[in-house]
Amino acid sequence: MIETMKDESVFLNARILIVDDQQPNVDLLEGFLEMQGYSEVKSITDSRDVFRLFESFKPDLILLDLAMPYFTGYEIMDKLKPMIDPNTFLPILVLSANISVEAKQKALSEGASDFLSKPFDLTEVGLRIRNLLYARSLHIQLADQNQQLEERVRERTQELQKLAEDLLAAKNKAEASDRLKSSFLQTISHEIRTPMNGILGFASLLSSPDLTETEKFEFISLMEVSADRLINTITDYVDISMINSDNLETSYQRINVKKLIYEIENKYTNACKNKHLSFNLHLPSDLTEFELITDQNFLRSILSHLLANAIKFTKTGSIDLGYTVEPSVVTFFVTDTGIGIDEELQKKIFENFIQGDDSITRIFEGSGLGLSICQGFVKKLDGTIEIKSALGKGSTFSFKLPIYTDIPV
């Protein structure tokens, strides 16, 4: 392949292919090119060999006769077209005894770069060859530059795309944090003031002198309910801000899953009884002592949020809690026969502060953070969470956690 420099000596390395059925013509051209200093010259007199040689020799220039047995020069140009790299310029200099204007025009229109009539002037042949090789070198140079340019454009486009993605991510983050702040301000009045009012209201009632012991107990237990709600709300805010600021720290330990499930069952049995919901556990019977390496607090919190929601959004029927174990994954699930969740809400249900009913008069209490916290914790434990739900029929929330053999570092 010739180089892309202007220095004439570099053309002498160009590969030149002579195609002419007349041996004396070939000898004359070979001798001339050798004298000129061209070192890479090949020739053929049988036009059928041209395609094979073209592939192996990869010429920089072809000197082509027109009238030949088997394939004419026109046919050769036609068959070579698909074999020539369209991004480079391969000069074909036609040397023909046919000096008619039509022959010239036909050759030039069918792919020849230049045309010389036989008998030719060797000096002119030399100059035309040199010019054509120079044109080819310029084409190669241009193609190289184009390629470099395209490469730079590609790189720049990638950089810009990355920048745009980063900007979008930053914008989304800023918007999310903005939403978090404004939602916080909105819900703070509801989810903090409501239990606060309860606590303060019953506290003032407790100071009234003519209360019976039973009334005092009743007021104190109602104060405890409000205090629990307040603590849960504050814990949710702390958890979600730890998740959003990427400050969660995991504390892996080997835990007895059944024990944790019984502990949670204990916590929610009363709530189910109060609503006349049956509460069913589904634990694999062959794995009595199944131990899982995980963060117990995260797992307890996820299951508690899912159960609290299941109970909150179910009027009649049942709540099911269980898990299944595969070789490397454990799947926990909470199923209810409650109000269900429509498809639109399902798509965004794991976002912060998303609630099915976000009106001021909504009947269900809650910060709208429970499911985002679940997702944040599940992700932190390298798991995945999903929802299957049908409006009016109920929902199943399930999450998968990896089963580790050793405490992850």
Ligand code: ADP
């Ligand atoms: P919160 O329960 O505090 O509103 P969550 O993030 O836990 O917030 O839940 C978001 C919303 O998803 C709820 O407001 C409710 O509309 C819907 N949801 C969650 N769990 C259930 C469920 N088991 N059944 C029906 N709807 C649910």
